Amino acid sequence: MTKEQELFIQRFLSELEEDNIAIFAGAGLSSTAGYVNWKELLRPLADELNLNIDEEQDLVGVAQFYLNENGRNRISQQLMDEIATAKQPTENHKILSKLPIRTYWTTNYDKLIEKSLEDVNKIVDVKYTINHLAVTKKKRDAIVYKMHGDIDHSDNAVLTKDDYEKYPFKMKPYITSLSGDLVSKTFLFLGFSFTDPNLDYIMSRVKAYFEEHQRQHYCIFKQCSEGDFESQRLYENAKIRQALLIKDLSRFQIKTILVERYSDITEILYRIERVYRRxxxxxxxxxxxxxxxxxxxxxxxxxxxxxxxxxxxxxxxxxxxxxxxxxxxxxxxxxxxxxxxxxxxxxxxxxxxxxxxxxxxxxxxxxxxxxxxxxxxxxxxxxxxxxxxxxxxxxxxxxxxxxxxxxxxxxxxxxxxxxxxxxxxxxxxxxxxxxxxxxxxxxxxxxxxxxxxxxxxxxxxxxxxxxxxxxxxxxxx
Incomplete structure (x- = not known):
């Protein structure tokens, strides 16, 4: 492991001992379980619009285009078709579930986080509506905030530009709760690309309130490698973009840990679990x-x-x-x-x-x-x-x-x-x-x-x- 990775593990364990850790899970955490990413989820819808999804950067915009043309039902059905099938938690989910982490936030609609926690006999309090925030499950071991909804209620999932624009008004209590956790807990972002407008909105306000006194957070990225791209040009562009994103995340006190392979993320989490248990x-x-x-x-x-x-x-x-x-x-x-x-x-x-x-x-x-x-x-x-x-x-x-x-x-x-x-x-x-x-x-x-x-x-x-x-x-x- 690199010196940077070793230092991250030490700091993570220190925060874990103090019960200060929270996880923010993006689509990448679920993709290895067999669920599609956002681009693949929208591909058949983009095809109907005669759009090349591989050329589109604004995926939320693509979802909105489809809504404008065809209404909500087909989008909800596509979500159900791709995500409703139950799949098994990944090794990363299993490792996280064994750690004493009580707070999880996710933009994912699937149930992998709560299932992995239940598999180790933890009582999970899942929240994805405003009313859920007002009640507390007795003797809960962990809270899972599904800020964009749950697959069982795909018609209410946050998917389109309309959904994102209404979010600060319809789901303001979630913004308040996440803002509070970002101030009081140390977050580890996993499988997250930081292109989500809601998170950007929240973190910008936390930054404005606390300026240089923001809490330190972490994310793990796979380093761009030449073999992942069809051409040298695409590789160079991705490499530059990743460097710029890492620099931009530092504005929010999010430190990026780079790994060479996705399996390295599992090794880091396994190392954390092993040292904690020992x-x-x-x-x-x-x-x-x-x-x-x-x-x-x-x-x-x-x-x-x-x-x-x-x-x-x-x-x-x-x-x-x-x-x-x-x-x-x-x-x-x-x-x-x-x-x-x-x-x-x-x-x-x-x-x-x-x-x-x-x-x-x-x-x-x-x-x-x-x-x-x-x-x-x-x-x-x-x-x-x-x-x-x-x-x-x-x-x-x-x-x-x-x-x-x-x-x-x-x-x-x-x-x-x-x-x-x-x-x-x-x-x-x-x-x-x-x-x-x-x-x-x-x-x-x-x-x-x-x-x-x-x-x-x-x-x-x-x-x-x-x-x-x-x-x-x-x-x-």
Whole structure:
């Protein structure tokens, strides 16, 4: 990645931590799902008018020309024909849906944003009429403002010049809401060409009010490349136009991040999600037998580990495993009260497993879903000890192995503390036997640090620096 892209990721993550991020999605975000862009949407209509759509720059004007000649019904039907078919969210939609982003704005009519959020069990409050702004869906996780309408009401979609001219009067509350978000949130514009008259109108007024004190926003563009154009002349023209647009966007404090390929956008978003998730650590383990250590030393170690991780600004997710979870959580809570103003819920996700389900099949299925939910919120998983009593005998904890397999499936970075024995030792042996399956082999420092977690220590507290070193290396990947 370029230095500019790395810097953007750092700043984006910082704003994400503060709950300041908003997404503005244009047609380009949906196009890879199979939906047509504006030009292709209007092509058959332009053909009827004997216009060459490839020669037209004012696409809103083309829609208006068709309305003038044929009325609204055919335009609405064309919109339904092209967009009403349900399609699956793209990888970019899926990544965004997993991030703690609560505010989405879009000029798209499709339902990909709300579907991607619902797919990860988020409650979505969708707004595309004036009346929608006056009501609030209970316990909502995200708001999706569809400022140009929704495909289910294509007759009211903003499409033509008439629609755009009436917008500041008919939809003024949306302009007010977007203006407020542009002032208070950091926007990332994706798949947006910045040719929309409504957005230009709103941003011009925000600029007039705040002048040089506007909030910093970002957009990502694919850099013009020669292979995308039929001639050198067209390429040179597009390159000049892109440079001029980037300069013009700086007037509105929109910084442009350039990528060579569209797939680079997905890589940037994936990197953001991975780094964000790796600020949350899941502890898996259980203990009836604490050997080779004693119970008091293990509890003291776990308490200190929880406290140290919170001090280093990590978050904790735990199912509170038997014999180890309580001490770990206790230390984490102490860390929150000492270093983060006592906002426990911001740093701890405590999920004790539901024990009293008599039916074994139902209990196993409930625990499986529960594990996916708890582990899925984290980016790094620590595996410690892992034993239980079964028929009077101490055996390896199969639940810890299940959590290891789920964590690997969900893409978490794995930290088996081999020297703690039992299931953790078995898992450590497996990852060291197949390093390339679990880690990037080129990261020599990380593999060495994982290897050292198998070395015997006299006291468990000696593991603190080793585990923190592994986690810090993982969080920088």
């Amino acid at each position: 600020k949350t650590i899941f502890l898996s383990g259980s203990a009836h037998d604490y050997s080779p250590f004693n119970k008091a030393d293990v509890e003291s170690f776990l308490c200190l580990l929880g406290k140290v991780l919170i001090e280093r600004n990590y978050k904790i997710s735990s199912g509170i495993g038997l014999g180890i979870g309580n001490a770990f959580i206790t230390g984490a809570i102490q860390g929150v009260y000492a270093h983060h103003n006592g906002y426990v819920n911001d740093y701890l996700n405590m999920r004790p497993f539901p024990q009293y389900i008599e039916d074994k099949k139902l209990r196993d299925e409930t625990w499986r879903k529960y594990r996916y939910e708890v582990i899925g919120s984290a980016g790094i998983a620590i595996f410690f000890i892992g034993n239980k009593v079964e028929n009077g005998n101490v055996v390896l904890a199969d639940g810890v192995r299940k959590e290891f397999e789920i964590a690997h499936e969900l893409g978490l970075a794995l930290v088996p503390v081999g020297c703690s024995g039992f299931m953790a030792q078995e898992l450590w042996s497996e990852v060291m036997a197949e390093v390339s399956k679990y880690y990037d082999e080129s990261n020599v420092d990380l593999i060495q640090a994982i290897s050292e977690l198998g070395d015997e220590v006299e006291k468990p507290e000696q593991l603190i620096s080793k585990i923190v070193n592994v986690i810090d290396l993982m969080s920088k990947e």
